[in-house]
Amino acid sequence: MVLKQMASVIRKKLTVKGTVQGVGFRPFIYRVATECNLAGFIANTTNGVIIEAEGAEANVNSLIRRIVSDGPPNAQILSLDQQNLSTTGENGFSIIPSRGNGEISLMVAPDTAVCLDCLREINDPSDRRFRYPFNSCVNCGPRYTIVEDVPFDRETTSMRVFPMCKACLREYRDPDSRRFHSQTNSCRECGPRLWLADKHGNEIPCVDAALATANLLKKGKIVAIRGLGGFHLAVNAEDDDAVKLLRSRKKRPTKPFAIMSARLDNVKSYAHVTAQEEAMLESRLAPIVLLQKRKGNSIAESVAPNNSTLGVMLAYTPLHSLLLSGGFRALVMTSGNLSEEPIKCSVEDAIGNLAHIADYFLLHNREIVRRCDDSIVKFYGGNHTIMRRARGYVPRPIVLERPLKPICAYGSHLKNTICVAKGGHAYVSRYVGDLDNLETVEYLEETVAEMERLLSVRPEIIACDMHPDYASTKLASERTGLRLCKVQHHHAHIVSCAAENGVYDRIIGVAFDGAGLGDDGAVWGSEFMIADAAGYDRVAHLKYFPMPGGDAVVREPYRMAISYLFGMMGDSARALPLDVIRETDDGRLAVLLNMMRRNDNSPPTSGMGRLFDAVAAILGLCYNATFEGEGPVYLESLIERGVEDSYHFAFDNSSKCAVIDPSPVLMSILEDVRKGSEPPAISARFHNAVVRMVADICAMSREKTGLETVAVSGGVFQNTYLLERLTKSLSEHGFTVLTHKSLSPNDECISFGQAVIANER
Ligand SMILES: [Zn+2]
Ligand SMILES: [Zn+2]
Ligand SMILES: [Zn+2]
The missing domain is CATH 3.30.420.360 (Nucleotidyltransferase; domain 5)
Incomplete structure (x- = not known):
């Protein structure tokens, strides 16, 4: 009986949707189907992949199980539909050409960091891909940034213009090769070319462009490098003069630069790395991870001034790996955007836009179809938060x-x-x-x-x-x-x-950020809401203070310090022994006070980001910001660990929506400044006060509504000291805390x- 069942032959059509193209899915199915003695085919379609498999029932089922359990590492299966067909008596299993008709319901795979096998080859002098900067296989390489259309095939990517040589084609057709049906397969004979150019774009002849570039970087030169999703500007991260030169040419005085190293042991020499951070650095996502600096490390201070962290990534393309093997502990790899414009990715654009910054260009002729920045993540107390979601994550x-x-x-x-x-x-x-x-x-x-x-x-x-x-x-x-x-x-x-966490019921929501237009026309930014997707009740917010000059306060956060101090103390604030008062000359001060008094371009705000700005300015840390959130980042960076006491906010519960008054917090800060307390301790007490205030409001909301789930969002929660303490405090008080998982x-x-x-x- 058992034998008879095993022998019964069936044919099934399987439709698999999700990220199943450009991830080695067809070769994987081919191998499993062949191992299972199945006949049939697999094809990419605009709708996912279609498999028809014919053979013993047990073997067809085993194929289905293995699709779900051992699929390729970069695949993400969203659905698998089965349909019974009549058997055809077909022999052998094949990969058949893509079918382009029908509805499209598929996204290409994200770009994936170079795999260890590909790295080994470029470092092996006996391998035909020794020092080949565009090495890739089904498990790694560009996808999202080179694809023009779906389904994902060489013909629909910018690899189209590089027909495979004989040796590459052999690998492409060999089921035992890791390049079997690899659409990006190429080598020095047939693939994209790398070259070095001067700042005007004229090619500089050299045998090994990566090596020549490494030598220029060692001499302190700035090189614009065409990478996977755009251009980076690179300098040696241990060369303070070079980093400062880059800062002055890029007109970016203090905003931290990201750096890149070849290996983990390099990273460990200048930063503390936990096991989780290590796993993330070495993952296929290979994002920039914000790591705690080691004291006395060799990275130039100018890479991330006034900051306790360094943004670090590992080389994620063979090209990066070749550059770094030129003898660097780390290279600054900052995006080639000017100010906040999107990244430049064509060669002509880049030469036009970056010639006044870069001394040289390292270029290649694999077109970047779609720009993509580096992603940034930061760990805190066992979790991580995404600061920027891009390469590796998009378009999942x-x-x-x-x-x-x-x-x-x-x-x-x-x-x-x-x-x-x-x-x-x-x-x-x-x-x-x-x-x-x-x-x-x-x-x-x-x-x-x-x-x-x-x-x-x-x-x-x-x-x-x-x-x-x-x-x-x-x-x-x-x-x-x-x-x-x-x-x-x-x-x-x-x-x-909430929805990212699969929660659709009413919850207590906490959103802290810089600015968003509120129902009453004010600039909201510290909002407690009882909410679901259908609507919300605003239950508490920070007391409104005017923003003299409107959006100008973002670049000139000292204006908020003036607003808070004079708003609380009236004219007696003039006598405060603070640099932010002394350094604001009388004329300017009069203009700001007049604006606020006349309600002229001074919208009321409840922005938590603005309160952080004001505290940073009061402590003399940041009067004018050269990048968004500079003051708050500095404030978080210098927190003294082990300081557990806190200032106190006042609450006014007289109306339906509670108003949180920061005045007592600011008055205590002034008192601490007068007593000679240092900013690190004051910053800790301020952060602790915010945590306590949120926990108090959540407790009050629970009393009124019985709700016990809190969702936390907004740019202020990129502050991981705040997020870690708050999550802990709310959990201890019996709340379920929802934070963003795959979004920032x-x-x-x-x-x-x-x-x-x-x-x-
Ligand atoms: Zn690979
Ligand atoms: Zn080739
Ligand atoms: Zn926001």
């Missing part, structure tokens, strides 16, 4: 517990991303950036068109922010004939965090929240 979808209608959400104004949702999946785009210049706005439009095309989504609903002046709102409003849904910024933050808590997460809310309305 968020799998939703509740399906969404076809929606395109246009996101926020700063740190913009968009979100295209369809069915059970929401796709948050690459990082688009701050929509302050035309170029980034065009980049946003490009991203919308591309995501809708690649995912074949025709949106029924368009979502955007409530703010009428945001470029994202304007673009969204131009989409005629579709339902437009405007969403409050902090509501989007909170729902984004900053405004990158807004588009996803907008999509979920728009679906609900």
